[in-house]
Amino acid sequence: MPSTINIVILDAATLNNTDLSVLNKINAKIMTQIEFYETTSKTQIFERCHNADIIITNKVHLAHHDLAQLPKLKLICIAATGTNNINLISAKKLGIAVTNVAGYSTASVVQHTFTLLLTLMNSSHKYIQDCQNGVWQKSSMFCSLKHSMNEVQNKTLAIIGYGDLGKGVADIAQAFGMHVLICERKGSQPREGRTDFNSALTQADIISIHCPLTAETHNLISDTELNLMKPSAVLINTARGGIVDEKALVNALESKTIQAAATDVLTKEPADDDNPLIRYSGNNLIITPHIAWASKESINRLVNEISLNIKAFYNDENRNRVE
Template identity: 75%
Template sequence: MNIVILDAATLNNADLSALNNINEQANSVVKSYETTSKSQIQEHCKNADVIITNKICLGHEDLINLPKLKLICIAATGTNNIDLVTAKSQGIAVTNVAGYSTASVVQHTFTLILTLMSNSHKYIQDCKNDAWQKSDMFCLLNHPISELENKTLTIIGYGALGKGVENIAKAFGMKVLISERKNQASREGRTNFESALKQADIVSIHSPLTEETKSLISNNEFSLMKPTAVLINTARGGIVDETALVKALKNKLIAASATDVLSLEPAKESNPLIQYKGDNLIITPHIAWGSKESIARLVKEISLNIIAFYNDENRNRIV
């Protein structure tokens, strides 16, 4: 069995011993590439029985020209980088991994929330710029600091991530609203979408990107929010209309925002959020999922998916 990792750089030098164990058990060879361009796919994968990919896309032409390929292991939850229809028609199994990054994403979500609510990023910069050193008193209080206790957090997307954020929010003494889907009648325990936005001090997004959620937060939604509200997005960039977000930040329709994701990644200089230089926006480079513990769980789950496939067990199968 020949195993090929197409974008090992996304595993951030993780311990791959779980994959090496497969190597020993199945008398197979693991070949790892830091990254793979579109033009390199055929060369890198020509002898592959198993491909491991995080974000490298495998389309129709790629798959029909890899007759040895038996299994694609997506090193993530989302499956939009694989032509699943072609994979099925070619008899290629596809697996993914879910739930491995919940603790990491929840932690990063609150890193962003706490940074904005305490303005710690501005205070850190003040110290670097000698503002504290020049202060007339022992402390510097030139940026507002807000407590999380008694604030209202609206969660959009109530899967494992949304529920994890809810648990931590309640530990801070926050009021939590679970948003209903837009234009849907409210189910028990959910709050109408527009009402949830109006009440929120903080909005945190944890939905997948679908046709339904594309540009879910745009000009109209920002007009509903409090001018003191902040928006957190650790889900997918396309859920928030980036041009509308810049407009909302500039016009003080909301106080601040933090995002770990953009509509096109890696970031492009032309992206309106990259171009925006206001200090009420924080951007991190899609790192919420990437704790060392999270990546270790990911590698372990991939190895178990491969073992299960060769044992004719249905584990995390998408196709």
């Protein structure tokens, strides 16, 4: 066991000023030296990591070329669940262990999903803007009822992706008195307890997306699927950009094919000014900047799980290893 380990955090900005002192407590016999970088560009990886035993990264990509230049590197800790930013094949060939963290953000994502949904259903964003613009102040009665409000009770919610996040959303939905449909994979025969994909879209008042982005789910929701939905339907995406065809969604919102949508994710992040959803000016769309996962408690859990992954690695234990 080494007496000192060098840890480099490549995109500490994603940890939102969370207390990282837990990373100094890996083992009483090991001294940790930690270097923090708010962000790291491709050209800065070697300069910052050439002496690293451990790299912690959320979204900085580490390709074969990067890993091959870092002979001291023993462990990559992904500060997220997804592993697509690491060349896992190269890591394995070079004897570099890779860990991730799953499940840390479930409560945060579920909460944000309902924040978006309830905001749309209550027209809260419109009423807040009205108050800021003096509309309520000019009302002829004690309240302002300019925008429609709808209850979620007895509404039908279709959930696409039934992992921990989808199950968490289902639990809260049922507490609200909603009817929950679990979508079967598109084009597959429904398993027990699940509903045919197209049929679920047709029946749903609300569709909430929680599946991963894969070749099969890219543009899963496009013109055809949007046209299956009710004109009163609301679409929520807190999963990944690319699952919803952004141009098709804009067309559906403009034409009132569906009533409203909210998304926390876009195909390219950070958003481009020319993204069709960013350019859309209608008030039946809410966009948030990929924050569903990022509650204070969620990031604290993430950092703690990373520290436990590092401890396990130096104790020769297999914990959250993806390679």
